[in-house]
Amino acid sequence: MTVGLFSSAGHASGSNAFSAGVVSFGSPVATTCTINPMSPGDASTGWTPAGADATCTLQATYSGTIPAILGLDMTITGVAGTPVAPYGGATPAAAPGLFDGSANGLQVIVTDGASTSFVNNTTYKNQAGSALALSATSSVQGLLIRRASFTSGTTETITVNYQLPTSASNAYNSASTTIDLVIHAVQANNNSLPAGCAAGAVCTSGFNWS
Amino acid sequence: MKSNRRKRTLVIGGLVTSIGAAATLLAGATFGFFSSAGVSSGSNRFTAGNVLVGLDPSGTQVTCAITAMSPGDSQASGTNAACRYVIKYTGNVNAFLALDLSITGTAGTPTTPYGASAPSAAQGLYDGSANGLQFNISDGTNTYLNGVQYNNQSGGPPTPLTPTSGAASVTDLLMNTTPVTAGATRTLTVNYNLPNTAGNAYNVATSTIVLTVHAVQADNNALPVGCVAGAVCSTGMNWS
Numbered sequence: 001m002t003v004g005l006f007s008s009a010g011h012a013s014g015s016n017a018f019s020a021g022v023v024s025f026g027s028p029v030a031t032t033c034t035i036n037p038m039s040p041g042d043a044s045t046g047w048t049p050a051g052a053d054a055t056c057t058l059q060a061t062y063s064g065t066i067p068a069i070l071g072l073d074m075t076i077t078g079v080a081g082t083p084v085a086p087y088g089g090a091t092p093a094a095a096p097g098l099f100d101g102s103a104n105g106l107q108v109i110v111t112d113g114a115s116t117s118f119v120n121n122t123t124y125k126n127q128a129g130s131a132l133a134l135s136a137t138s139s140v141q142g143l144l145i146r147r148a149s150f151t152s153g154t155t156e157t158i159t160v161n162y163q164l165p166t167s168a169s170n171a172y173n174s175a176s177t178t179i180d181l182v183i184h185a186v187q188a189n190n191n192s193l194p195a196g197c198a199a200g201a202v203c204t205s206g207f208n209w210s
Numbered sequence: 211m212k213s214n215r216r217k218r219t220l221v222i223g224g225l226v227t228s229i230g231a232a233a234t235l236l237a238g239a240t241f242g243f244f245s246s247a248g249v250s251s252g253s254n255r256f257t258a259g260n261v262l263v264g265l266d267p268s269g270t271q272v273t274c275a276i277t278a279m280s281p282g283d284s285q286a287s288g289t290n291a292a293c294r295y296v297i298k299y300t301g302n303v304n305a306f307l308a309l310d311l312s313i314t315g316t317a318g319t320p321t322t323p324y325g326a327s328a329p330s331a332a333q334g335l336y337d338g339s340a341n342g343l344q345f346n347i348s349d350g351t352n353t354y355l356n357g358v359q360y361n362n363q364s365g366g367p368p369t370p371l372t373p374t375s376g377a378a379s380v381t382d383l384l385m386n387t388t389p390v391t392a393g394a395t396r397t398l399t400v401n402y403n404l405p406n407t408a409g410n411a412y413n414v415a416t417s418t419i420v421l422t423v424h425a426v427q428a429d430n431n432a433l434p435v436g437c438v439a440g441a442v443c444s445t446g447m448n449w450s
Contacts, residue, residue, distance in 0.1 A: 037259025037302045038257065106256055164256075176258065177257075186243050186245040
């Protein structure tokens with residue numbers, strides 16, 4: 001029922017559009033670096049002293065529309081080889097992988113373009129800044145690439161240099177190791193980094209990667 | 211009034227964040243933040259090579275067991291044959307090869323020769339002298355033992371391989387200065403001769419010679435200056 005009260009049909013309403021940002025990488029990149037077969041003493045060109053093998057790199061361009069913090073995950077898996085008796089000695093036990101966390105196995109230095117070091121030979125840093133040993137089968141998540149946020153179009157390059165020491169023995173014959181690196185990102189806005197998180201070290205406690 | 215509502219909302223939001231962070235620590239819960247699972251990945255695979263050398267299974271190996279030798283006998287006498295070993299390198303990294311020789315012997319039981327007195331027993335059929343067993347060991351290119359002499363690293367005159375109690379050895383006779391690769395073969399031939407000058411001192415004496423070929427990586431392991439194929443190469447060289 002209507003009555004004769006004054007009324008109005010209403011003003012034209014305003015249009016309010018909301019659009020979410022996105023956190024993503026441009027041109028998804030999956031790179032593979034295969035070094036085979038290695039001899040003790042072999043090293044990459046970026047090692048000191050320089051070897052002859054190619055340095056492995058992983059490059060990613062951040063293409064999200066909102067600022068982001070980038071993290072690096074690393075998984076190491078190894079396959080034991082088949083030792084043979086060395087000249088003048090007995091057959092050694094097989095190392096669990098070419099990288100076994102010892103000074104005789106594969107040594108790896110993982111850095112980025114800003115000289116942030118994620119892995120130094122056989123260790124990485126936890127959130128407290130202490131060096132922890134990696135083993136033949138290790139998995140490390142949430143290594144902070146840098147404290148400053150990335151904006152769209154920023155490129156990050158991870159470099160892997162390596163050396164098999166001359167002290168590697170027949171324990172490493174035909175052994176192999178695969179190091180998988182994954183760069184991931186999370187929004188930086190409303191997601192502040194804990195004060196103690198340093199570039200190159202693990203940053204997971206008190207930080208949200210998703 | 212509006213201002214008060216906004217302030218209250220912010221406070222509530224802060225509390226929610228704090229609770230969420232605690233949950234992450236305790237239970238691994240995740241927030242609904244925008245994130246990327248990591249479409250950018252790199253797989254880096256490192257594999258060590260190997261160094262393997264042994265008898266070639268498809269080669270013809272001739273192992274010698276020469277008994278009842280008489281002075282004047284050689285690999286060409288009667289049914290005798292040269293000893294021959296085909297070596298095959300099957301490793302997948304470049305390598306240097308070397309030969310070790312090890313001789314052992316037992317003295318015999320000399321008898322009195324016709325018209326003379328019984329001589330002293332030789333320490334083995336091979337005794338490093340010109341009268342005992344002579345060897346010629348080669349691979350067709352290099353000679354490793356010529357009669358009773360080998361070449362040492364210094365490059366001087368050949369060195370006699372003189373046994374003690376019938377035993378003598380020489381190690382690290384270099385077989386190649388250019389690294390071998392997988393599939394490379396070498397044939398070692400052992401020729402032998404018991405000179406006519408061997409007397410009753412060698413009656414029933416025996417000698418055994420064992421050849422051992424070993425290999426080491428050539429990469430990052432340069433040969434010392436002066437090492438030549440066919441001669442000892444041990445000083446300054448890493449064979450293991």
